[in-house]
Amino acid sequence: MHVARRCIACGVLFNPRSQIPHQRYCSATACQRERRRRWQRERLRSDPDYRDNQARAQQTWRSRHPDYWRQYRASHPAYRERNCAMQRKRNARQRSGPVANIDVSPACRPLASGFYVLRRAAATNIAKMNACTVHIAVLSAPDGPPMHGCKEMT
Ligand SMILES: [Zn+2]
Numbered sequence: 001m002h003v004a005r006r007c008i009a010c011g012v013l014f015n016p017r018s019q020i021p022h023q024r025y026c027s028a029t030a031c032q033r034e035r036r037r038r039w040q041r042e043r044l045r046s047d048p049d050y051r052d053n054q055a056r057a058q059q060t061w062r063s064r065h066p067d068y069w070r071q072y073r074a075s076h077p078a079y080r081e082r083n084c085a086m087q088r089k090r091n092a093r094q095r096s097g098p099v100a101n102i103d104v105s106p107a108c109r110p111l112a113s114g115f116y117v118l119r120r121a122a123a124t125n126i127a128k129m130n131a132c133t134v135h136i137a138v139l140s141a142p143d144g145p146p147m148h149g150c151k152e153m154t
Contacts, residue, residue: 005023005024007024007025007026007028007031008024008025009025009026009028009030009031009034009035010026010028010030010031012026012028014026014027044137045135045137051137111136111138112138113136113137113138114135114136115133115134115135115136116133116134116135116136117132117133117134118132118133118134
């Protein structure tokens with residue numbers, strides 16, 4: 001006899017399966033994916049060996065696929081265009097906005113592990129915004145597209 005409980009991902013009531021008495025997530029695909037994501041995040045945070053392994057695996061993958069992002073950008077012009085537009089916006093804000101005093105250039109400087117403040121990108125008046133403090137553990141140097149400056153493809 002089980003009592004229905006609330007899924008900690010989606011908040012919906014569900015009946016835990018008898019084989020999993022401590023089940024905290026419902027069986028929805030998204031919630032199971034969330035469960036694995038949180039598990040991995042917790043593991044990354046608490047297990048330095050796991051973190052090293054993940055970083056090495058990423059590095060190996062990238063060294064075997066050196067052209068992946070270049071080709072991805074080349075074959076997804078909308079993605080590239082959006083990235084460039086966002087970068088231009090960031091550049092403009094850095095020149096004139098409230099975060100101008102934060103040193104973020106050059107654009108491709110590797111991010112250091114540490115605590116960061118997370119805010120919605122849409123918020124330009126950041127002083128009034130609620131913000132989350134997040135800890136970022138850097139697994140590898142930035143060479144994927146989100147960290148690239150907007151290089152014109154010539
Ligand atoms: Zn759920």
